[in-house]
Amino acid sequence: MQGNLLLAVTVLCIARLCPSVVCGVDPVTCILQGDPQPPTLFKDGDFVIGGVFSIHYYLRTEKNTYIRRPQPLQCGGSMDFRELRFARALEFAIQEINNSSDLLPGITLGYSIYDSCASVPMAIKVAFQLVNGLDLIFNETGSCANSTAVTAVVAESGSTPSISISRLLSPFGIPQVSHYATCACLSDKRQYPTFFRTIPSDHHQAAALARLVKYFGWTWIGAVRSDSDYGNNGMASFLKAAEEEGICVEYSEAYYRTQPHSKLKRVSDVIRRSTARVVVAFLAPGDMRLLLEELSQQPPPPLQWIGSEAWVTDSELLRFNMCIGAVGFAVQRSVIPGLRNFLLDISPEQVLKSSLLTEFWESAFSCSFKRLAGSPSGLPACNGTENLRALQNPYTDTSQLRITNMVYKATYAIAHAIHGTLCTDKHCNKNIPIEPRQVFHQLKRVNFTRNNYSVSFDANGDPVATYELVNWQPQKGGSIHFVTVGHYDASQPKGQEFSLSRSVIWNDGSEKVPASVCSVSCDPGTRKAVQKGKPVCCFDCINCAEGEISNETDSLDCHRCPSEYWPNKDNDKCLPKPVEFLSWDEILGIILAAFSIAGSLVALSMALLFYKNRTSPIVRANNSELSFLLLFSLTLCFLCSLTFIGRPTEWSCMLRHTAFGITFVLCISCILGKTFVVLMAFRATLPGSNVMKWFGPPQQRLSVLGFTLVQVLICVLWLTISPPFPYNNIKHYKEKIILECSLGSAVGFWSVLGYIGLLAFLCFVLAFLARKLPDNFNEAKFITFSMIIFCAVWITFVPAYVSSPGKFTVAVEIFAILASSFGLIFCIFAPKCFIIIFRPDQNTKKHLMGKVPSKAL
Incomplete structure (x- = not known):
């Protein structure tokens, strides 16, 4: 100081x-x-x-x-x-x-x-x-x-x-x-x-202008200012506020009226060439007048002018039609009683006593109090009778x-x-x-x-910042008037300072807000990618990547949907993924269920046929007890495939695998028992052999029970340690959920399959050894063929099961169950049923003992 x-x-x-x-x-x-x-x-x-x-x-x-x-x-x-x-x-x-x-x-x-x-x-x-x-x-x-x-x-x-x-x-x-x-x-x-x-202060006006530009959705603007403390400081505040609002400035030019005309022409050319259709002008009235005069010589494309309070209510600028629709903030309009009469109550005597009033009078009425002979101006003499009240200019307005x-x-x-x-x-x-x-x-x-x-005044010597939003609106007759269309009060809470009270008329005379953007907004489902070397308002719209969405306009990033959701086709919303499983109401499920029921009915029909002919030689000769048990187990095999159809639940997941494992072991155990019976029967016919007493009906029942109990034990351990459970598989397909049964313990599942495979292989070996034993109806031949089909089906099942997607994994497993079951029932029981029904002459003890020449089947 x-x-x-x-x-x-x-x-x-x-x-x-x-x-x-x-x-x-x-x-x-x-x-x-x-x-x-x-x-x-x-x-x-x-x-x-x-x-x-x-x-x-x-x-x-x-x-x-x-x-x-x-x-x-x-x-x-x-x-x-x-x-x-x-x-x-x-x-x-x-x-x-x-x-x-x-x-x-x-x-x-x-x-x-x-x-x-x-x-x-x-x-x-x-x-x-x-x-x-x-x-x-x-x-x-x-x-x-x-x-x-x-x-x-x-x-x-x-x-x-x-x-x-x-x-x-x-x-x-x-x-x-x-x-x-x-x-x-x-x-x-x-x-x-x-x-x-x-x-x-312009601090408030700059913030108000930035919010005004943001309010009307303009993100690509030009800026011009007076090259003075007023223009430079005001524009600096505006540019800072505009950056915070996400507004980009294509150009920012400065001009002062005392600078060379070449500078004014350069600024005008920049405005003409620009792509921004909105221009924020922080100019003094004199600078704005010169700029508009220069632009009028070669008018640019229609521009929307946003003005500071310095020029936006200057009536001398209303003659420039290119500013129709201009919008800007001005101090509040007021009424001062008696001022108009004071301004107009000027006598000729007062005018002559003041050089300033004399100049005003002469300029306003285009006359001269001191007219010189031969004056190049040729102005008439002022006589003091001119009517000031009839005068229309900024002084009298x-x-x-x-x-x-x-x-x-x-x-x-x-x-x-x-x-x-x-x-x-x-x-x-x-x-x-x-x-x-x-x-x-x-x-x-x-x-x-x-x-x-x-x-x-506050501590800084400033008043409370209140503004009117002024719009240059054309009137009937071609004149332009200042119309208040809104207000701004800096004392209001943040976000409530600015309000519109009536419609704005824009540069084209309509109420439709003109657009001024570097790039068109990106729709939901896309994201913005800034163009290299350009402001952030210039961008390309990139579609969201697979599995991602954007639900806002001009989103900067796409967001990945939660794991159980997937985008819709427009990539603007996450929808629950469709859940897929082998259901009862789809064609594949219906076909497989039909075959399953048909297979069980065939097994029951054969069992009924055997029961009616239980005293016939062919039934008695092939161990009728094991045959009935085998047909019962095959019926269960067909029916267990039904547990694989429908929405997996905790109980259905445990039931389908254990029922499958136990019923198939029961089935293979019966076949294995029948194979042993064939082998032992021929050995018993040798002199001095009493092997059949060690493999009579009680031993056969115990062997079937023993083999089955081993599988039951494996299943109990599997269910106890890590049982199967329903599982939403979201990894196999990105766009949908596969509802399947997780194996829980893979060791348990493959142990069940391995045990079935071991019994099947053992059965195949024994049947293969007994295939050439002398008999007109050697059951071992049919068992051998059935085991070949059974093993072939399950060997091909493994790679098919591993590689099949979604619900087709379950379909492959059902197909394997049905194919192997049909293979067993047709290979073992179809020939016998054929003889019972169509060749009753072969259903004799002599024929079975080989005392009658056999005929080709």
């Missing part, structure tokens, strides 16, 4: 001639160097409020030769009628205050209003004059800090000039209240301690009092601060000397309401 004060004191002393002494140390006589810049509007008072406005667009420049004194700075170019209205609003506010009996009673406020031409050099010059006053020679009896000519300053319309003014005023404690400087940098109280403003109200509130804020310094209750003492720093401290505590609009 001390460093800033010394810098300001040094600059002040340079501005004045302080011969051989340091200004502010001893009483000296100081002479103001150069010609003073007279204020454009002035009124004396007990306390003077300064005002700085950008009433003209340009600063006249000259080339210095350094051989003569430089000419004073002068404003040039056309007049900004809107800024003139701002300046006169300060006049009006002070007139109201002076006529008020409640605010500063008995005290008169004056004003000293300057034109900065929106330039930093002129802003610095007028800031010096606001501090020093206009006296050419004066005595200095104290420090330079005591020489201020104004109590406070309402300044400035631009952020960059405001920064320059604040740096000069802050060391002297002079408060500055800006009506239009929105740069977020001015909230830094370390650099700009005495700066206040009645307009919200009071339908959109937005920034004007900011000036009005700034003036009243300073008046309230002075009131708080000088007055107690309703008594004010104007003789009390006050310092600007006292007014500065009172401004921090200001809190009042005027015309239903509250005025207060």
